[in-house]
Amino acid sequence: MATPTLETQRLILRPLALSDAPAIQRHFNNWNIIRNLAAVVPWPYPDDGAWAFIRHELARAAAGDEVYNWVLVLRAGGGEAIGNIRFRPDPEAPKGNRGFWLAEPYWNQGLMTEAVAAVNDFAFNTLGIESFHVCNAAANVASRRVKQKTGAEFVGHIELLHHSGQSKAEKWKVTRQVWLGRGGPTP
Numbered sequence: 001m002a003t004p005t006l007e008t009q010r011l012i013l014r015p016l017a018l019s020d021a022p023a024i025q026r027h028f029n030n031w032n033i034i035r036n037l038a039a040v041v042p043w044p045y046p047d048d049g050a051w052a053f054i055r056h057e058l059a060r061a062a063a064g065d066e067v068y069n070w071v072l073v074l075r076a077g078g079g080e081a082i083g084n085i086r087f088r089p090d091p092e093a094p095k096g097n098r099g100f101w102l103a104e105p106y107w108n109q110g111l112m113t114e115a116v117a118a119v120n121d122f123a124f125n126t127l128g129i130e131s132f133h134v135c136n137a138a139a140n141v142a143s144r145r146v147k148q149k150t151g152a153e154f155v156g157h158i159e160l161l162h163h164s165g166q167s168k169a170e171k172w173k174v175t176r177q178v179w180l181g182r183g184g185p186t187p
Protein backbone atom coordinates (compact mmCIF):
# COMPACT_ATOMS: atom_id res chain seq x y z
CA MET A 1 0.00 0.00 0.00
CA ALA A 2 1.06 3.59 -0.52
CA THR A 3 2.40 5.57 2.45
CA PRO A 4 -0.70 7.08 4.14
CA THR A 5 -0.88 10.43 5.91
CA LEU A 6 -0.84 10.02 9.71
CA GLU A 7 -1.81 12.65 12.24
CA THR A 8 -0.74 13.25 15.83
CA GLN A 9 -1.41 16.01 18.32
CA ARG A 10 1.37 18.29 17.03
CA LEU A 11 2.42 16.69 13.76
CA ILE A 12 1.28 15.62 10.34
CA LEU A 13 3.24 12.72 8.89
CA ARG A 14 2.79 12.95 5.17
CA PRO A 15 4.28 10.86 2.37
CA LEU A 16 7.76 11.91 1.28
CA ALA A 17 7.72 13.86 -2.01
CA LEU A 18 10.35 15.42 -4.25
CA SER A 19 9.08 18.85 -3.21
CA ASP A 20 10.46 18.10 0.30
CA ALA A 21 14.02 18.04 -1.02
CA PRO A 22 15.02 21.66 -0.24
CA ALA A 23 13.89 21.39 3.41
CA ILE A 24 15.49 17.97 3.87
CA GLN A 25 18.73 19.16 2.28
CA ARG A 26 18.85 22.12 4.69
CA HIS A 27 17.98 20.21 7.88
CA PHE A 28 19.69 16.87 7.26
CA ASN A 29 23.04 18.28 6.13
CA ASN A 30 24.17 18.47 9.77
CA TRP A 31 26.98 16.49 11.37
CA ASN A 32 25.06 16.27 14.67
CA ILE A 33 22.46 14.20 12.82
CA ILE A 34 24.74 12.30 10.44
CA ARG A 35 27.23 11.16 13.09
CA ASN A 36 24.49 9.03 14.64
CA LEU A 37 23.65 7.28 11.39
CA ALA A 38 25.04 4.20 9.69
CA ALA A 39 28.10 4.83 7.53
CA VAL A 40 26.14 4.10 4.34
CA VAL A 41 24.73 7.65 4.47
CA PRO A 42 26.96 9.89 2.30
CA TRP A 43 29.14 12.41 4.15
CA PRO A 44 30.09 15.12 3.32
CA TYR A 45 26.48 15.36 2.27
CA PRO A 46 26.30 16.01 -1.48
CA ASP A 47 24.58 19.14 -2.81
CA ASP A 48 21.94 16.93 -4.43
CA GLY A 49 21.79 14.47 -1.49
CA ALA A 50 18.14 15.02 -0.59
CA TRP A 51 17.00 14.85 -4.23
CA ALA A 52 18.97 11.62 -4.77
CA PHE A 53 17.56 10.08 -1.57
CA ILE A 54 13.95 10.94 -2.41
CA ARG A 55 14.23 9.76 -6.02
CA HIS A 56 15.75 6.49 -4.84
CA GLU A 57 13.04 5.90 -2.22
CA LEU A 58 10.17 6.75 -4.57
CA ALA A 59 11.61 4.49 -7.27
CA ARG A 60 11.90 1.63 -4.79
CA ALA A 61 8.30 2.00 -3.71
CA ALA A 62 7.14 2.29 -7.34
CA ALA A 63 9.00 -0.95 -8.13
CA GLY A 64 6.96 -2.76 -5.50
CA ASP A 65 9.32 -2.70 -2.50
CA GLU A 66 7.33 -2.40 0.73
CA VAL A 67 8.80 0.80 2.12
CA TYR A 68 6.94 3.62 3.87
CA ASN A 69 8.47 7.08 4.05
CA TRP A 70 7.02 10.01 5.95
CA VAL A 71 8.16 13.57 6.43
CA LEU A 72 7.28 15.18 9.74
CA VAL A 73 5.49 18.51 9.48
CA LEU A 74 4.47 20.67 12.44
CA ARG A 75 0.75 21.45 12.49
CA ALA A 76 1.65 24.87 13.83
CA GLY A 77 4.47 25.38 11.35
CA GLY A 78 4.68 26.58 7.78
CA GLY A 79 4.30 23.14 6.22
CA GLU A 80 7.96 22.32 5.64
CA ALA A 81 9.48 18.92 6.38
CA ILE A 82 11.45 18.90 9.67
CA GLY A 83 12.25 15.19 9.79
CA ASN A 84 11.78 11.77 8.26
CA ILE A 85 10.72 8.29 9.32
CA ARG A 86 11.40 5.39 7.00
CA PHE A 87 9.77 2.05 7.76
CA ARG A 88 10.50 -1.11 5.80
CA PRO A 89 9.00 -4.16 7.49
CA ASP A 90 11.21 -6.74 5.73
CA PRO A 91 12.04 -9.23 8.55
CA GLU A 92 15.45 -9.99 6.96
CA ALA A 93 16.66 -6.36 7.03
CA PRO A 94 20.03 -6.55 8.83
CA LYS A 95 20.00 -2.96 10.11
CA GLY A 96 16.45 -3.05 11.42
CA ASN A 97 13.18 -1.90 9.95
CA ARG A 98 13.01 1.78 10.81
CA GLY A 99 15.16 4.87 10.54
CA PHE A 100 14.39 8.39 11.76
CA TRP A 101 15.88 11.83 12.18
CA LEU A 102 14.57 15.23 13.24
CA ALA A 103 15.97 18.69 12.51
CA GLU A 104 18.14 19.77 15.44
CA PRO A 105 16.14 22.88 16.52
CA TYR A 106 13.21 20.59 17.34
CA TRP A 107 15.00 17.99 19.50
CA ASN A 108 13.93 17.04 23.02
CA GLN A 109 10.31 18.15 22.79
CA GLY A 110 8.89 14.63 22.46
CA LEU A 111 8.17 15.07 18.76
CA MET A 112 9.84 11.90 17.50
CA THR A 113 8.22 9.87 20.27
CA GLU A 114 4.86 11.22 19.12
CA ALA A 115 5.61 10.41 15.47
CA VAL A 116 6.93 6.92 16.23
CA ALA A 117 3.76 6.16 18.22
CA ALA A 118 1.71 6.90 15.09
CA VAL A 119 3.95 4.68 12.97
CA ASN A 120 3.67 1.86 15.54
CA ASP A 121 -0.12 2.15 15.37
CA PHE A 122 0.09 2.00 11.57
CA ALA A 123 2.38 -1.06 11.65
CA PHE A 124 0.25 -3.05 14.06
CA ASN A 125 -3.30 -1.82 13.40
CA THR A 126 -3.20 -1.15 9.66
CA LEU A 127 -0.48 -3.46 8.32
CA GLY A 128 -1.23 -6.07 10.99
CA ILE A 129 2.38 -7.18 11.44
CA GLU A 130 3.42 -8.99 14.61
CA SER A 131 6.82 -7.43 15.28
CA PHE A 132 9.76 -5.54 13.82
CA HIS A 133 13.34 -4.64 14.78
CA VAL A 134 15.03 -1.29 15.27
CA CYS A 135 18.68 -0.36 15.95
CA ASN A 136 20.78 2.57 17.17
CA ALA A 137 24.42 3.32 17.90
CA ALA A 138 25.12 2.32 21.50
CA ALA A 139 25.99 5.93 22.43
CA ASN A 140 22.85 7.42 20.87
CA VAL A 141 20.99 8.21 24.09
CA ALA A 142 18.16 10.16 22.42
CA SER A 143 17.35 7.39 19.97
CA ARG A 144 17.46 4.83 22.78
CA ARG A 145 15.02 6.94 24.83
CA VAL A 146 12.58 7.18 21.93
CA LYS A 147 12.67 3.39 21.68
CA GLN A 148 12.21 2.90 25.41
CA LYS A 149 9.21 5.25 25.39
CA THR A 150 7.57 3.51 22.44
CA GLY A 151 7.47 -0.12 23.46
CA ALA A 152 10.82 -1.43 22.19
CA GLU A 153 12.43 -4.27 24.12
CA PHE A 154 16.23 -4.62 24.13
CA VAL A 155 17.44 -7.70 22.25
CA GLY A 156 21.24 -7.36 22.33
CA HIS A 157 24.22 -5.76 20.63
CA ILE A 158 25.17 -6.04 16.97
CA GLU A 159 28.02 -4.69 14.84
CA LEU A 160 27.02 -1.71 12.69
CA LEU A 161 29.43 1.03 11.70
CA HIS A 162 28.25 4.61 12.29
CA HIS A 163 29.77 7.88 11.05
CA SER A 164 30.87 8.67 14.60
CA GLY A 165 33.20 5.67 14.36
CA GLN A 166 31.13 3.62 16.75
CA SER A 167 30.45 0.10 15.53
CA LYS A 168 28.53 -1.17 18.55
CA ALA A 169 24.78 -0.91 18.06
CA GLU A 170 21.77 -1.81 20.16
CA LYS A 171 19.08 -3.97 18.63
CA TRP A 172 15.47 -3.78 19.82
CA LYS A 173 12.24 -5.59 19.08
CA VAL A 174 8.83 -3.92 18.94
CA THR A 175 5.91 -6.30 19.23
CA ARG A 176 2.21 -5.88 18.61
CA GLN A 177 1.47 -7.45 21.98
CA VAL A 178 3.58 -5.01 23.99
CA TRP A 179 2.64 -1.91 21.97
CA LEU A 180 -1.12 -2.49 21.95
CA GLY A 181 -0.94 -3.57 25.60
CA ARG A 182 0.50 -0.24 26.72
CA GLY A 183 -1.90 1.96 24.77
CA GLY A 184 0.63 4.57 23.66
CA PRO A 185 4.00 6.02 24.58
CA THR A 186 5.15 6.15 28.21
CA PRO A 187 6.98 9.02 29.96
Ligand SMILES: CC(C)(COP(=O)(O)OP(=O)(O)OC[C@H]1O[C@@H](n2cnc3c(N)ncnc32)[C@H](O)[C@@H]1OP(=O)(O)O)[C@@H](O)C(=O)NCCC(=O)NCCS
Pocket: 032, 033, 034, 036, 037, 099, 100, 101, 102, 103, 106, 107, 108, 109, 110, 111, 112, 113, 114, 135, 136, 137, 140, 141, 142, 143, 145, 146, 187
Ligand atom coordinates in the same frame (compact mmCIF):
# COMPACT_ATOMS: atom_id res chain seq x y z
C1 LIG B 1 16.94 10.65 17.83
C2 LIG B 1 16.04 11.84 17.55
C3 LIG B 1 15.18 11.56 16.33
C4 LIG B 1 15.13 12.05 18.76
O1 LIG B 1 14.12 13.01 18.42
P1 LIG B 1 13.41 13.88 19.58
O2 LIG B 1 12.14 14.42 19.04
O3 LIG B 1 14.39 14.81 20.15
O4 LIG B 1 13.06 12.72 20.63
P2 LIG B 1 12.14 12.87 21.92
O5 LIG B 1 12.12 14.30 22.38
O6 LIG B 1 10.84 12.21 21.63
O7 LIG B 1 12.93 11.99 22.98
C5 LIG B 1 14.33 12.20 23.20
C6 LIG B 1 14.69 11.73 24.59
O8 LIG B 1 16.10 11.64 24.72
C7 LIG B 1 16.52 12.36 25.85
N1 LIG B 1 17.87 12.83 25.61
C8 LIG B 1 18.34 13.49 24.54
N2 LIG B 1 19.66 13.73 24.69
C9 LIG B 1 20.00 13.19 25.88
C10 LIG B 1 21.22 13.06 26.58
N3 LIG B 1 22.35 13.57 26.09
N4 LIG B 1 21.22 12.42 27.76
C11 LIG B 1 20.08 11.90 28.26
N5 LIG B 1 18.89 11.97 27.63
C12 LIG B 1 18.87 12.60 26.46
C13 LIG B 1 15.50 13.46 25.96
O9 LIG B 1 15.53 14.04 27.25
C14 LIG B 1 14.23 12.69 25.67
O10 LIG B 1 13.88 11.85 26.76
P3 LIG B 1 12.77 12.24 27.84
O11 LIG B 1 11.51 12.46 27.09
O12 LIG B 1 12.76 11.07 28.74
O13 LIG B 1 13.25 13.49 28.51
C15 LIG B 1 16.88 13.14 17.31
O14 LIG B 1 17.70 13.34 18.41
C16 LIG B 1 17.73 13.03 16.07
O15 LIG B 1 17.27 13.29 14.96
N6 LIG B 1 19.02 12.65 16.22
C17 LIG B 1 19.94 12.54 15.11
C18 LIG B 1 19.59 11.40 14.18
C19 LIG B 1 19.45 10.09 14.91
O16 LIG B 1 20.13 9.82 15.88
N7 LIG B 1 18.55 9.23 14.39
C20 LIG B 1 18.34 7.92 14.96
C21 LIG B 1 19.33 6.97 14.44
S1 LIG B 1 19.10 5.34 15.19
